[in-house]
Amino acid sequence: MSAVPAARPAEDAAAEGGEDRSDGSAGRLAGYNLGYLDENTKRMIRRTLLKAVAIPGHQVPFGSREMPLPYGWGTGGIQVTAAVIGPEDRLKVIDQGADDTTNAVSIRRFFARVAGVATTERTREASIIQTRHRIPETPLREGQIIVYQVPMPEPLFRLEPRVAETRRMHALADYGLMHVKLYEDIARHGQVAISYNYPVMVNGRYLMAPSPIPSFDNPKMDRMPALQLFGAGREKRIYAVPPYTAVKSLDFEDHPFQPVRAPAACALCGSQESYLDEVVTDDRGGRIFVCSDTDYCHTRQAAQPREAAE
Amino acid sequence: MNAPLTPGFAEPVLDAQRCFRAVLEAMARPGRVQALPALPEAPAPLAPAAAAVLLTLADADTPVWLDAGEAAAAWLRFHAGCPIAASAAEATFALAGGVPPALRDLSQGTEEEPHRSATLLVQVAALAEGGGWRLTGPGIEREHRLLAAGLPAGFEAEWAANHARFPRGVDVILCAGDRLAALPRTTRLEAG
Structure with missing residues (x-):
């Protein structure tokens, strides 16, 4: 254990066990x-x-x-x-x-x-x-x-599978295909049916x-x-x-972009703002929503220890 | 005539990493002047910052053009292993100690592959934040001010044309002593 420098994270020290495979200087593996x-x-x-x-x-x-x-x-x-x-x-x-x-x-x-x-x-x-x-x-x-x-x-690959073609479309800034996809979503579902990997325009280009x-x-x-x-x-x-x-x-003037969030508060820290994961708790339909960002949730829980300790 | 070769980076791996972070930061925040933490002993006309950037980024895949003379070329060929280009137009990295080549004469990339353009390193007399050009664009919250002393008079007009070629265009790294600042092609530049 003495070969492990004191500043190293506990998980790393534990993972390495008794083997001395580091070069000693900064806890790096030799070789x-x-x-x-x-x-x-x-x-x-x-x-x-x-x-x-x-x-x-x-x-x-x-x-x-x-x-x-x-x-x-x-x-x-x-x-x-x-x-x-x-x-x-x-x-x-x-x-x-x-x-x-x-x-x-x-x-x-x-x-x-x-x-x-x-x-x-x-x-x-x-x-x-x-x-x-x-x-x-x-x-x-x-x-x-x-x-x-x-x-x-490639944001266009579900609409245009040919790489040579999408490269040309990027060169020409020809993104009509994506706008048509968003339009068809709105016509069919009343809203844009993309909840993740939602396409963005960077620097207007x-x-x-x-x-x-x-x-x-x-x-x-x-x-x-x-x-x-x-x-x-x-x-x-x-x-x-x-x-x-x-x-x-990407959006339209009359259908502005709307980020999706579960309409609930985090069951652990009570946050109304963070992005939530749905967790199934039993086999009788029980479920809770908790923050997806664990650091954010832990920090908030630590800041309100008294109520949680009931 | 044959002066002995001076050393490159003292710690090639760590120095290249630190130098790259400074260049990345400079490219991500145009007009902010970065001081390089580790410098090679470059032969005379080569600014230490410019030499460090080339040691960090150039290798056998990147033809380099430079106007700094035979000793500098030999030093670079030995330490970076890069081919020396006959003309600036063929170079991936061009380094100008004197009057820089016209931006339009360098490799511009294509509309489909704008990343194939050249990067121009220009050695200037001095770099200072807080005065001179007014820079705006990606990487800049409101505006950055950058004073680069010793560039030719027509540089602003040349830069405007380079900026207008977006997404094609040349990216410039200005080097003075051990300091550098970058102008990616997205940066708008107004005389202050």
Whole structure:
């Protein structure tokens, strides 16, 4: 146990057990480059990221590498994080808002081992937040970077499967097809029938898939002070939204964009504002709604301990 | 004639990471001046910040054009392993110590692949926030002010044309000593 530096997170120390596989300096595994990727790959991803930031919302292809987790588990996000992260960073990883799910725990542990970074579950304390399908409830600030895991970067792919054709449509800013889809939704259902991955226009030019975040989170992307990076590993695309950039959810003047939220309060912290998950509690139809963002919910519960202790 | 090669980054992995974060921050917040924490010992006409950016980003896949002379080219070829382009038009990264090449002569990318455009590094005499140009656009909350001393007189007009070519266009990184600031093609620039 004495080989484990005192500052290391408990989960990492526990995961490593008695084996001394770290190089000792920063709790990093020996034999891996900082952040797992080799320097050539990092340079390629870094060049891609800079062009992505310079052209907000435009999907830049990159040479996606095989990572030690399967496609669909965040290989794009993990490569972006690996190219950006350094020993001064503090990493938070969430999966559907939760810090304690398998995907979030293993990615956090991965970077604690291969990059020697400190990790946290607090949104406020993190310098890099890798996320699968949520934006934290706590507003992000300047200096933070949020990395989205993206399964399908092309917002038009359900309408136009040919990549060559969608690329042409982006070049011409020809997004009529998406407007027709929204119109048909309204004609058929009375409202736009998209509750997650709701398409957005970035800086008034590029149509962008915000990754499958609930449409509830879309307004948080607009003029966000933090830098937003998106990585799609299987589809080999990286895109970005710089800070303070207009991100507008597509809508019509007479059918304005309406984010969806369950009409309830969180059963644990009582929040009326946060995005809620529905949890089935028994097999007789019992169900409760709880915050999807675990850090937000825990912070609120800690701030009101007396009522909860009855 | 053959001066010995000076070293590149002292800690190639960590220094490149820190330098990249500074460049990323500069590109994400146009007009904010970033000081680079780690610098290589670059040969004379090369500004340390410009040399650090090239060591961070250039490699065998990126032809680099530079007007800083044979010693700088040899230094870069050795440390970054990048091919040296014969003309600025062929370069992924172009570095200008003297009069920069016209923005329209550099690689612009295409409408479908605007990310294939060049990045131009310009060494300027000084960079300061708070005066000079008025910058607006993505990455800027209201406006940033940036003073870049030593650019040719027609740069503002050239930049306006570059901005108007969006999504095509060149991105510029201004370097002075160990500091840099970036102008991505989305930035609007007004003389202050």
